[in-house]
Amino acid sequence: MWNHEVSADTEAPLEAVWAQYVDLSGWPKWNPGTQKIELKGAFATGSEGVITSAAYGDVPFKLASVVDKESFVIESPVNEDVVLRTSCHVAALPSGGARITHRMELEGPGSEQMGATLGEDLSKNLAAGAQALVEAAA
Template sequence: MWEYEFSAETTVDAAALWRSWSDPNRWPEWNPGIESFELDGPFAVGTTFRMTSPEGDTVELRFVEIIDGELWSDVFVDEDIEVRTEHRLTDLGDGRTRVTYRTEITGPAADTAGPEIGPQITADFPEVVNGLIKHAGESA
């Protein structure tokens, strides 16, 4: 298994953060890693979607867990690996919220593929989280 987690704290309202997250068609507005986005249904467990990076790489994922206002997870499955990313909001009290992105790569090839692709997948997490916080703050 390979794993990575990035978190940031903010005073932006958690409901505003969730609104930015739960409107996937607007993700390209604040996520610089998404050039284009295609959603196959609602923001709901089981819905698949495709994201294309500015470099032209397209990946298909599926929503596998959604707890309204708290977290959502997606998964990418290939022959020998599964890449699961959890996106979580944690109430810290005093009007502060922690935003966390966590990726786990599992499967038979995880020990070799994880160290290769994991850092590529997660390299922009700080920039993406900051983009989310800024977008949610401006939309509140």
Template sequence: MTFEYERTVTTTASAADVWALWSDIGTWHVWDPSIERVALEGHFAEGAAGTMGLAGGIEAPFTLEVVEPGARFLDRLTIGDLVISIDHVVAASDGGAEVTVSTVVEGPGADDIGPMVTGDTPKALAALVGMAEQKS
């Protein structure tokens, strides 16, 4: 089973300010209500691995599968038989940036779990761009 979700927002913040928050795992719990803590082994770079502490006491190992500094990163979490891939893309636009998050949940029960995984995405994006706009 596969569940897919995508959300795009525009912001007056620069792509660089959005990227600065994305690439600083210490801020993730501030703007994403589903994350309680993140630990990453090494730098924010392709192949780096770590653990996310998610709401509800769930611990999920993750890997940064793709990192294109300033533009995109894709992280992949594994929770039991589920694989959750979250692609984050930021691109400069007139007067700011366009921010897109695409989530794919694969595995048994993906159609049931997917809406729970992505339920906070609108709140997370709003908080992320709000913080980025304060920096700009």
């Protein structure tokens, strides 16, 4: 398995960050490479959709887990053996504001080798996305 995680703090309240997550039309503003995202159903566990990006085209996904105003996990098949899992978590900070944590994992046979090849690009986008989300939530 390959994984990478980034965190960023914002002065924006947790609710402002969560509002950015559930407003799918706004994802291209903060999620690098995303051109659009379509969801069939509510922003809830089990819903499926498609993320469109310039680099990868249309990528199907499933919301594997959603905890309102706390976290969600997206799972997308990379191939028959490997799954890309993206976890997004937001938590209130004691001093105000919120901490945003984004994590990507490749899981399945060959995922470590795939991470060695794709990991740098995935990691770069993950960090840029967290920072852009800080700005979008402000």
